[in-house]
Each structure stands twice: as C-alpha cells, then as structure tokens.
Amino acid sequence: MKQQQPQQTKSITPRGDDFAAWYQDVVLQGDMAEPAEVVKGCMVIKPNGYAVWERLQAELDRRFKATGHKNVYFPLFIPESFLKKEAEHVEGFSPELAVVTHAGGKKLEEAYVVRPTSETIIGHFFSRWIQSYRDLPMLLNQWANVVRWELRTRMFLRTSEFLWQEGHTAHATQQEAYEEAVKMLHVYGDVAENVMAMPVIRGVKTRAEKFAGADRSFCIEAMMQNGLALQAGTSHELGQNFGKAFDVTYQSKEGKLEFVWQTSWGVSTRLIGGLIMTHSDDNGLVLPPALAPTKVVIVPILRKDTDVEQLLGKVNAVAADLNAAGIATEVDDRTEHSPGAKFFHWETRGVPVVLEIGPRDLAANTCVLKRRDLGTKEPASLDGIVATIQGSLDRMQTELLEAGRARLAANTVVANSIGEVEEILSQATAEKGGGKFVMAHIKDDPACDARVKEFKASVRCIPLEDRFDGPGKCIVTGEPVEKRAVIAKSY
RNA sequence: CGGGGCGUGGCUCAGCCUGGUAGAGCGCCUGGUUCGGGACCAGGAGGCCGGAGGUUCGAAUCCUCUCGCCCCGACCA
Numbered sequence: 253m254k255q256q257q258p259q260q261t262k263s264i265t266p267r268g269d270d271f272a273a274w275y276q277d278v279v280l281q282g283d284m285a286e287p288a289e290v291v292k293g294c295m296v297i298k299p300n301g302y303a304v305w306e307r308l309q310a311e312l313d314r315r316f317k318a319t320g321h322k323n324v325y326f327p328l329f330i331p332e333s334f335l336k337k338e339a340e341h342v343e344g345f346s347p348e349l350a351v352v353t354h355a356g357g358k359k360l361e362e363a364y365v366v367r368p369t370s371e372t373i374i375g376h377f378f379s380r381w382i383q384s385y386r387d388l389p390m391l392l393n394q395w396a397n398v399v400r401w402e403l404r405t406r407m408f409l410r411t412s413e414f415l416w417q418e419g420h421t422a423h424a425t426q427q428e429a430y431e432e433a434v435k436m437l438h439v440y441g442d443v444a445e446n447v448m449a450m451p452v453i454r455g456v457k458t459r460a461e462k463f464a465g466a467d468r469s470f471c472i473e474a475m476m477q478n479g480l481a482l483q484a485g486t487s488h489e490l491g492q493n494f495g496k497a498f499d500v501t502y503q504s505k506e507g508k509l510e511f512v513w514q515t516s517w518g519v520s521t522r523l524i525g526g527l528i529m530t531h532s533d534d535n536g537l538v539l540p541p542a543l544a545p546t547k548v549v550i551v552p553i554l555r556k557d558t559d560v561e562q563l564l565g566k567v568n569a570v571a572a573d574l575n576a577a578g579i580a581t582e583v584d585d586r587t588e589h590s591p592g593a594k595f596f597h598w599e600t601r602g603v604p605v606v607l608e609i610g611p612r613d614l615a616a617n618t619c620v621l622k623r624r625d626l627g628t629k630e631p632a633s634l635d636g637i638v639a640t641i642q643g644s645l646d647r648m649q650t651e652l653l654e655a656g657r658a659r660l661a662a663n664t665v666v667a668n669s670i671g672e673v674e675e676i677l678s679q680a681t682a683e684k685g686g687g688k689f690v691m692a693h694i695k696d697d698p699a700c701d702a703r704v705k706e707f708k709a710s711v712r713c714i715p716l717e718d719r720f721d722g723p724g725k726c727i728v729t730g731e732p733v734e735k736r737a738v739i740a741k742s743y
Numbered sequence: 744c745g746g747g748g749c750g751u752g753g754c755u756c757a758g759c760c761u762g763g764u765a766g767a768g769c770g771c772c773u774g775g776u777u778c779g780g781g782a783c784c785a786g787g788a789g790g791c792c793g794g795a796g797g798u799u800c801g802a803a804u805c806c807u808c809u810c811g812c813c814c815c816g817a818c819c820a
Contacts, residue, residue, distance in 0.1 A: 683815090
C-alpha cells in the first residue's frame with residue numbers, strides 16, 4: 253500500500269443540497285487538493301490530484317508533439333513595460349497582476365509582473381528569432397504556472413496561481429494562423445471527449461468575450477452537472493497585434509518585410525475541476541479509466557478461518573496479471589481497516605473498479621467486481637479476469653461520455669426572445685443547479701452581450717457547427733444572425 | 744472590492760454571554776480480538792486557545808488593534 257490516509261468520516265454534501273459544497277467535499281475527500289491555507293487564493297495539489305494532471309499532460313503533450321510543436325520555457329517574470337505594449341492586453345490583465353517591486357533587498361528599477369500569460373515575453377523573443385519566412389511557422393509550447401490575482405477562488409476552477417500549458421505560434425499568413433488555432437481547438441476537444449469523457453461544444457467567442465489582445469478566440473465549453481458552463485480550453489487568433497507591439501517581422505520570398513500572424517492556446521488545471529463536476533456523484537470522486545492513476549483496487553476479505561497466505565497469494569497474482577496487462581492495480585491489504593471502510597475509502601477517491609476477493613471466491617475461483625460509476629456489484633470469474641476488467645473499464649469510459657452527452661442534450665433549450673432567455677436562466681444558481689444552455693440567435697455585438705449579462709449569464713460561444721435551425725433574427729436587435737449561440741451562466 | 748461566517752490537539756467542534764485546573768467525538772500510537780459496505784476492547788501520546796496590546800490578583804472567555812482562511816455577490820481560464 254502506498255497511501256495511509258486517515259479514514260474519512262465526514263460525509264459528502266449531496267449535489268442537490270448545495271452543489272458548491274458538494275464540489276468542495278469531493279475535492280477534499282477525494283484527496284485531490286486542499287486550500288493552501290497560508291497563501292491566499294492558492295491551493296496545494298495533492299498526489300491524487302497531481303497524478304490526474306500528469307496523465308492529462310501526457311495526453312496533451314503527445315498530441316502537441318504530433319502536430320509539430322516543441323516545448324520551451326520562458327521566465328516567470330515579465331518586465332512590466334512589456335504588458336503595456338499591447339493596449340487591449342494590458343487593459344484585460346492589469347487588475348489581476350501580481351507585481352514584484354523589490355528583489356535582492358532593493359527596489360527594482362523596473363518592476364516585474366509575475367506572468368499572467370506569456371504572449372508579451374514570447375513576442376519579444378519571437379522578434380529576435382524570426383528573420384525570414386524560412387523561420388516560419390514557429391510552433392512552441394510551454395508548460396508553466398501563471399498567476400492571476402483573483403478575488404474569488406475555487407479549487408481547480410479558479411485559483412490565483414494555476415498550472416497550464418500555453419502554445420505560442422507564429423505564421424506567415426492569416427489563413428495559416430487561423431488553421432492552427434482551429435487545429436489546436438480540436439486537439440482540446442479530442443482530449444476532453446475521448447480522454448476525459450467530458451462532452452464539449454467547440455465554438456467562437458463573441459468580441460466581448462474574447463481574449464484581451466486577440467482578434468478572435470475559439471473555445472471548448474462544457475456543461476457541469478448543475479447546468480453551468482465551464483470554459484475548458486481556449487485557442488486564439490492573435491492576428492498581428494503582438495507582432496506589431498513587439499516588432500515580430502519576417503522577410504518574405506519576395507523580399508518584403510511582413511508582420512507575423514500569431515496564435516496562442518491553453519488549457520489548465522481547471523480541466524480537473526471540469527472533470528470532477530462532470531462525473532462525480534454523491535459518494536465522491538468518479539474518474540474515467542483513461543485518467544485514473546489507479547484503475548483497480550483489490551480488497552481481500554480476510555476472516556478468522558481464512559488461509560491468509562493462500563488468499564493473498566491469489567490476490568497478488570491477480571494484481572500482477574492486471575499490472576502486466578497495463579491496468580494499474582493496487583492491493584489494499586491493510587489489516588487495520590475493515591473491508592467496508594476500504595470500500596468507502598476507494599469510492600471517495602474515484603477508483604474505477606474495486607475487486608473483492610474473499611474465502612468463498614477463493615474456493616470458486618471468482619471475485620466480486622464493482623464499477624464506480626454504476627455502483628453495482630457483480631460476480632465474475634477469475635478466469636479471464638484481465639479481459640473482463642478491461643471490458644468494464646472500456647465500457648465505463650464510453651458510458652461516462654454518453655451520460656455527459658445525454659445530460660448536455662437534456663439541458664439545452666431553444667429560446668426565441670430575450671425574455672425567454674431571462675426566464676430560463678433566472679431559475680439557475682451555482683448552488684442549486686438548474687442551469688441550461690440556451691440556444692438563441694444573438695448578434696456578435698458587445699451591446700447584445702451586455703443585455704445577457706443583466707441575467708448574470710453570458711454568451712458562451714457561437715458553435716462552429718450549427719446543430720439547430722440555421723439563420724434567424726437577433727433577439728436583441730432583430731438583425732439577421734447566421735446561427736444560434738450558447739447563452740448560459742458559467743464558472 | 745462589498746456582505747456573511749470562522750480561527751481552541753491532526754480533523755470537526757463545544758467552552759466565551761455570566762473571567763478561576765482546557766474538553767468531546769473522530770483520527771493517531773501500542774497490544775489483542777475482528778474482517779463479504781464506515782469493527783471492538785484496553786492502554787497511550789498530543790493544545791503557549793491565530794497574533795499583538797490592554798483591563799484584571801487571574802483572560803480561550805471582556806476591550807482595542809491586527810493577520811489569515813472559507814462562503815456569498817460584482818470582474819476573470
């Protein structure tokens with residue numbers, strides 16, 4: 253056994269009672285993270301949580317490499333003046349910057365900001381590194397921490413410091429940059445759906461909602477179990493904004509000096525928050541098999557009359573078979589806890605499959621298999637147990653995604669007037685749920701976004717694929733709009 | 744940044760109003776009996792009561808000031 257955590261006796265607040273309290277309970281009792289306590293607004297990611305992040309990193313990183321990107325690392329500190337070079341960018345970030353004014357016992361001549369994102373400092377180096385069209389495209393990615401001083405924090409969803417990856421690319425043409433931004437959006441969508449089993453809507457942000465400094469932002473939006481939207485990833489067409497601010501130019505084939513077209517894209521540890529709010533239940537964490545650090549835990553049932561050596565021998569042999577097949581398995585052979593306590597323990601930690609093997613099983617060459625998401629126990633033969641479990645894990649992975657899709661569909665409604673939008677959204681709160689994705693025609697105009705903001709909601713995105721009924725009239729201005737956008741309350 | 748709540752063994756909290764030996768449950772340690780959904784018995788360790796100042800013979804308790812955390816709203820991944 254690797255972990256000897258104290259037994260949890262506190263129960264988890266049911267989702268229906270208070271969703272926010274439920275979320276916090278799941279994070280804490282799943283032993284994913286805890287508030288940093290001595291550092292305001294920050295969190296400690298514990299081994300259980302960090303292991304999930306590492307698996308996400310691995311899945312993402314593999315895809316970044318496969319699409320031609322290389323990893324780099326830029327400084328945590330950015331000269332304050334850099335942020336100011338792109339007007340919209342600095343305006344977007346200035347309220348949430350942490351600034352270093354003193355170091356080495358002296359006041360610094362120029363303050364450094366702790367990076368909230370790295371467009372500016374990377375722009376600076378791009379301008380040094382890029383001379384010719386032959387240097388393009390430049391496709392980089394950085395795994396890093398960033399700081400955005402937040403007024404209100406929730407573990408994983410919003411903390412003052414968080415971990416993420418930020419891709420930064422430079423291209424010769426606008427078209428190529430556009431294609432890059434969309435390509436990476438689809439990488440995110442692939443990981444969200446096929447690794448995290450979290451269905452997402454791929455879309456474009458409205459001008460009011462886009463990243464400060466970008467021409468256009470794409471996003472994946474997921475729906476949490478309370479119906480609130482979560483922006484799970486973003487990908488930006490930066491246009492030539494940072495190119496102009498940092499003088500990132502290249503000489504074209506024709507010998508002309510041109511500004512590069514850039515993109516940036518990122519996902520963060522927020523994904524883990526989305527993962528939790530997508531799958532977990534009133535008994536605690538539920539992790540999709542593809543991300544679970546431990547996929548199977550075997551609990552041996554030892555009784556007074558049991559031949560302990562024989563039973564543990566069998567249990568360890570099964571565990572060895574599973575591990576050999578690439579199914580990460582642990583044996584919980586602690587003697588200080590009863591089997592019941594162990595079941596609760598692993599349940600709150602989201603282990604996909606728990607296997608129970610006792611004396612009766614030993615005689616019959618069977619076991620009891622419990623799938624975390626269904627909560628049902630069923631007997632299984634130990635013959636071919638590896639294939640049986642692999643089958644369970646595979647089904648769990650696909651069924652979690654299907655369940656998420658069903659929930660998304662069930663909570664997506666169409667509205668044809670601003671009043672209808674208000675009516676539907678007025679019934680939702682983060683604590684009590686009731687959130688919906690309201691599909692409505694609305695013009696991409698900050699004034700229209702502002703109307704929606706009155707309902708404490710926002711235009712989440714305009715989906716890339718129209719799944720509804722094509723063009724219609726804007727519910728605010730009456731002007732023609734190409735397709736319905738997603739309007740929802742969000743995190 | 745406003746509103747609310749809370750700081751007392753590792754955790755959850757009682758004690759504070761009405762000052763006088765610092766408590767409970769859980770967890771932890773030792774030994775034993777148990778074990779198919781949160782076991783039990785016996786013994787044990789562990790706290791300058793967030794911090795500073797004040798009132799008092801005496802402060803966890805009263806007063807002042809501070810620091811921090813959590814939750815709820817406006818801004819944001």
